Amino acid sequence: xxxxxxxxxxxxxxxxxxxxxxxxxxxxxxxxxxxxxxxxxxxxxxxxxxxxxxxxxxxxxxxxxxxxxxxxxxxxxxxxxxxxxxxxxxxxxxxxxxxxxxxxxxxxxxxxxxxxxxxxxxxxxxxxxxxxxxxxxxxxxxxxxxxxxxxxxxxxxxxxxxxxxxxxxxxxxxxxxxxxxxxxxxxxxxxxxxxxxxxxxxxxxxxxxxxxxxxxxxxxxxxxxxxxxxxxxxxxxxxxxxxxxxxxxxxxxxxxxxxxxxxxxxxxxxxxxxxxxxxxxxxxxxxxxxxxxxxxxxxxx
Amino acid sequence: xxxxxxxxxxxxxxxxxxxxxxxxxxxxxxxxxxxxxxxxxxxxxxxxxxxxxxxxxxxxxxxxxxxxxxxxxxxxxxxxxxxxxxxxxxxxxxxxxxxxxxxxxxxxxxxxxxxxxxxxxxxxxxxxxxxxxxxxxxxxxxxxxxxxxxxxxxxxxxxxxxxxxxxxxxxxxxxxxxxxxxxxxxxxxxxxxxxxxxxxxxxxxxxxxxxxxxxxxxxxxxxxxxxxxxxxxxxxxxxxxxxxxxxxxxxxxxxxxxxxxxxxxxxxxxxxxxxxxxxxxxxxxxxxxxxxxxxxxxxxx
Numbered sequence: 209x210x211x212x213x214x215x216x217x218x219x220x221x222x223x224x225x226x227x228x229x230x231x232x233x234x235x236x237x238x239x240x241x242x243x244x245x246x247x248x249x250x251x252x253x254x255x256x257x258x259x260x261x262x263x264x265x266x267x268x269x270x271x272x273x274x275x276x277x278x279x280x281x282x283x284x285x286x287x288x289x290x291x292x293x294x295x296x297x298x299x300x301x302x303x304x305x306x307x308x309x310x311x312x313x314x315x316x317x318x319x320x321x322x323x324x325x326x327x328x329x330x331x332x333x334x335x336x337x338x339x340x341x342x343x344x345x346x347x348x349x350x351x352x353x354x355x356x357x358x359x360x361x362x363x364x365x366x367x368x369x370x371x372x373x374x375x376x377x378x379x380x381x382x383x384x385x386x387x388x389x390x391x392x393x394x395x396x397x398x399x400x401x402x403x404x405x406x407x408x409x410x411x412x413x414x415x416x417x418x419x420x421x422x423x424x425x426x427x428x429x430x431x432x433x434x435x436x437x438x439x440x441x442x443x444x445x446x447x448x449x450x451x452x453x454x455x456x457x458x459x460x461x462x463x464x465x466x467x468x469x470x471x472x473x474x475x476x477x478x479x480x481x482x483x484x485x486x487x488x489x490x491x492x493x494x495x496x497x498x499x500x501x502x503x504x505x506x507x508x509x
Numbered sequence: 510x511x512x513x514x515x516x517x518x519x520x521x522x523x524x525x526x527x528x529x530x531x532x533x534x535x536x537x538x539x540x541x542x543x544x545x546x547x548x549x550x551x552x553x554x555x556x557x558x559x560x561x562x563x564x565x566x567x568x569x570x571x572x573x574x575x576x577x578x579x580x581x582x583x584x585x586x587x588x589x590x591x592x593x594x595x596x597x598x599x600x601x602x603x604x605x606x607x608x609x610x611x612x613x614x615x616x617x618x619x620x621x622x623x624x625x626x627x628x629x630x631x632x633x634x635x636x637x638x639x640x641x642x643x644x645x646x647x648x649x650x651x652x653x654x655x656x657x658x659x660x661x662x663x664x665x666x667x668x669x670x671x672x673x674x675x676x677x678x679x680x681x682x683x684x685x686x687x688x689x690x691x692x693x694x695x696x697x698x699x700x701x702x703x704x705x706x707x708x709x710x711x712x713x714x715x716x717x718x719x720x721x722x723x724x725x726x727x728x729x730x731x732x733x734x735x736x737x738x739x740x741x742x743x744x745x746x747x748x749x750x751x752x753x754x755x756x757x758x759x760x761x762x763x764x765x766x767x768x769x770x771x772x773x774x775x776x777x778x779x780x781x782x783x784x785x786x787x788x789x790x791x792x793x794x795x796x797x798x799x800x801x802x803x804x805x806x807x808x809x810x
Contacts (some may be wrong), residue, residue: 229547234657235792270584273576273584273712273713274577274585274713275574275575275576275577275585275746276576278574282728283571283574283575284575284576284585284588287585287588287589287592289586290592291588291592291595294592294595294609294612295519295612295613296606298599298606298608298609298612299605299606301605302605304602304603304605304608305599305600306598306600308595308596308598308600309601310593311596311599312596315592374535409712410709410749411574411576411746411749412575412746414746414749415750415752421747421748421749421751435740444716445576445712445713445716446712446722447722448712448715448721448722449715449716467526494684503547
C-alpha cells in the first residue's frame with residue numbers, strides 16, 4: 209500500500225511537472241508533490257522493492273492506542289511508518305543523506321500516514337463491493353458539490369446529495385465565508401471504521417476540529433449505533449478496550465437518525481489555497497434514504 | 510540527556526562485561542546492556558556529538574497527546590526520539606547498517622524513552638533542591654526495602670518507610686507471591702509530574718497495570734489535588750487540554766490523605782528474572798508525615 213501511495217504521488221507529480229502552466233494551483237501544494245516525487249518516491253521505492261511491503265495492521269493497532277483516529281489525526285501512524293520506511297531504505301542501500309531527507313520529509317508532516325490510511329480503508333471496503341443483500345456502505349466521497357455513498361449490494365451506483373457545510377475552526381486569516389463545501393476522499397476512513405468512529409480515543413484532535421471530550425464520546429457513541437459490526441483487530445483503549453466499529457449500515461442510519469459524522473479539513477472555496485480550517489460535518493441523510501429505497505426496490509422485485 | 514543516558518549504559522555494560530562471573534544476574538538483561546554498549550552507544554554518540562543534543566520538551570509535549578504518561582508508557586516518545594536519533598546518525602556519517610541496527614534496537618523496545626524521561630525528571634526536580642521554605646518533593650526513590658522522599662527545603666535527607674507491595678497484573682507464569690516490594694528510580698517521573706499524574710490521558714496502559722478509564726480519571730484527579738502547581742508546557746488533551754500537574758506538595762498529601770500514586774513494573778523477589786508484572790502502588794504516607802514534621806521543626810526554630 210505504501211508503495212502504491214508513493215507511486216501514485218510519483219505519477220501525479222510528473223503530470224504536474226510537465227504542465228508549465230500551473231494556473232491557479234497552490235504553489236506550496238505543488239512543491240510538496242514535487243518533493244514526494246524527487247525525495248521520497250525513489251528512496252521509498254528502493255527500500256520497499258528490495259525489502260518488501262509493510263504490514264499496516266500492527267501499525268494501525270498501535271497508532272489507535274497512541275491517540276490516532278487515522279483520518280485527521282494520523283500522527284502516531286506517521287511516526288511508526290517513518291521508522292519502518294527508514295529501516296527498509298537503509299537495509300536496501302539507499303544513500304544515507306537521501307534516506308535522512310526522505311525520513312525528514314515524511315515524518316515532519318504528521319499527515320503523511322493519512323494517504324496510507326485512506327488507501328487501506330478503500331481496500332478494506334472494496335472487499336464487500338457487490339456483496340448481495342448487504343446494506344453496508346462500501347464507499348463515501350465528496351467533491352465540494354455533492355456527497356455520495358455506495359452500498360455493497362447496489363453495485364457502483366452513487367447515492368448523492370448536495371455537499372454539506374463543515375462546522376469548524378479556521379486558521380488565522382480565514383473565516384466561514386471563505387470555505388468551500390465538504391470535499392475529498394478522506395471520508396473513506398470513516399466508511400471503514402476509523403476517523404470520527406474513534407474520535408473518543410483521539411482527544412488530541414479536538415483542539416483542531418472543536419468540541420470537547422464529552423462530545424467526542426457522544427460522536428463515537430452515535431457512530432457505534434450505526435455500525436455494521438465490530439472490528440476483530442482494532443480496539444479503543446480510551447473506551448476500556450471496546451472493539452472499534454466496522455462499517456456503516458444504511459438501515460441503522462435511517463432507523464436511528466444518526467447520519468455518519470466526519471472529522472475533516474476545510475478547503476477554500478477558490479483554488480490557490482491550502483487547508484484553511486478543520487471541523488466536523490455529517491453526511492447528508494438524503495444519501496442513505498435514497499440508498500435504502502433502491503435496496504428495497506431491488507430486493508422487493 | 511540522551512547522550513548521558515547512552516554513556517551511562519556504556520559505563521555500566523563495560524563493568525558487566527569485565528565481570529566474567531555473572532552469578533545470579535538475568536542473562537537477557539545483561540545481553541540488553543551489551544547491545545546498548547555495542548550497537549547504540551557508539552552510533553548515538555557519533556550522531557549527538559556531531560549534530561548536537563535533542564530538545565526533549567517538544568517531544569514530550571507531542572508524546573503526551575499520543576497517549577504516553579512517560580513512565581510505564583513512553584511508547585510515543587520512543588518512536589519520536591528514534592526518528593530524531595536516526596536523523597542525527599545519518600547526517601553524522603554513521604554507517605547505514607549500524608544506524609539501522611541502532612534504530613531497530615531502540616525503537617523496538619517501547620520503554621527506550623523511559624530512561625530519558627527519568628533523567629529529564631531528575632533534572633527538572635533538581636532545580637528546586639535546596640529551595641528554602643519549599644514543601645515540594647524534590648526526589649522519590651525505592652530500593653525494594655525502603656521507599657524514600659526528599660523535600661526541596663530539607664536538603665539531601667531521605668524520609669523513608671518500608672517499601673509497599675504493588676497491586677498489579679502478572680505476566681504468565683508469575684504470581685503475587687513471586688513479587689519483590691516496590692523498587693526502582695522510575696518514580697522520579699511521578700515526582701516531576703508525569704506517570705500516574707497523567708494516567709487519565711494514557712488509557713493504553715490500563716490493560717497492563719489494571720484499572721479502567723473511570724479509575725484512571727480518579728487517580729489523575731487525586732494527583733492533581735496534591736500537586737504543587739500547573740505545568741506551563743505540558744497539558745492533557747484527554748482532559749480537554751487541562752495543564753499537567755507539576756510537583757508534589759507534602760502539605761497537600763498530608764491534608765488530603767492522598768498519597769502519591771505510581772504506575773510501575775513489578776520485579777521478582779529473587780535476582781535472575783526480568784519484570785514479572787505491572788501495577789499501581791501508593792507511596793507510604795509515613796514518608797510525607799515524617800517530612801512535614803521535619804519541615805515544621807526546621808522552620809519553627
